[in-house]
Amino acid sequence: AQSVAQPEDQVNVAEGNPLTVKCTYSVSGNPYLFWYVQYPNRGLQFLLKYITGDNLVKGSYGFEAEFNKSQTSFHLKKPSALVSDSALYFCAVRDMRGAGSYQLTFGKGTKLSVIP
Amino acid sequence: EAQVTQNPRYLITVTGKKLTVTCSQNMNHEYMSWYRQDPGLGLRQIYYSMNVEVTDKGDVPEGYKVSRKEKRNFPLILESPSPNQTSLYFCASRPGGYNLPLHFGNGTRLTVT
Numbered sequence: 001a002q003s004v005a006q007p008e009d010q011v012n013v014a015e016g017n018p019l020t021v022k023c024t025y026s027v028s029g030n031p032y033l034f035w036y037v038q039y040p041n042r043g044l045q046f047l048l049k050y051i052t053g054d055n056l057v058k059g060s061y062g063f064e065a066e067f068n069k070s071q072t073s074f075h076l077k078k079p080s081a082l083v084s085d086s087a088l089y090f091c092a093v094r095d096m097r098g099a100g101s102y103q104l105t106f107g108k109g110t111k112l113s114v115i116p
Numbered sequence: 117e118a119q120v121t122q123n124p125r126y127l128i129t130v131t132g133k134k135l136t137v138t139c140s141q142n143m144n145h146e147y148m149s150w151y152r153q154d155p156g157l158g159l160r161q162i163y164y165s166m167n168v169e170v171t172d173k174g175d176v177p178e179g180y181k182v183s184r185k186e187k188r189n190f191p192l193i194l195e196s197p198s199p200n201q202t203s204l205y206f207c208a209s210r211p212g213g214y215n216l217p218l219h220f221g222n223g224t225r226l227t228v229t
Contacts, residue, residue, distance in 0.1 A: 032215050043120070043206055043220030044159075051215045090158065094214060103174065104218065106151075108158035 006107035023091030032094040122221035139207030148190040
């Protein structure tokens, strides 16, 4: 079975500081990994994904994520946080093989608050 | 504009009164899915559809029905809603490739009293 964990319910960071939102996963095969962002009263929006290749993935709005196979992690990062980055962030995983390969499993979400 | 459209955005109903939440996408996507979002639980999949006339259960299908008669539409039906179905519901779609991202609607907030 595939699973994903976001160990922090909330992350607070000062504007201009670097931010990290953590994600770890568990799959039996190789993972497809995604980050989505949800702004208030909106649906989720795709930020970036890791399928294969370079472990550092760049996405929308200046976000990037680093795939670490040995630590089974896919942490979301940004060098300099903006107040407008305040939102709910979801990590998601799909196992490339097995019966679960059609479906995405989402983490519980991490609320990011960027303080002016 | 490419989008997933859900209606209604807000719905308050009573226990046992059948309701339908509609979902339509204009991107010719093969795959569509319904999720519910609850505090502390994240997103959980209710049903999904790989293509027309092909649907399957997700993680929390009890109390829900779906149909996929046309490629663009994927309605979610609650035959006899109960208070534990009070939630925020999202429809999503994507092309057929497993590594492609989902496109989400703006959500339907359902309250069952």
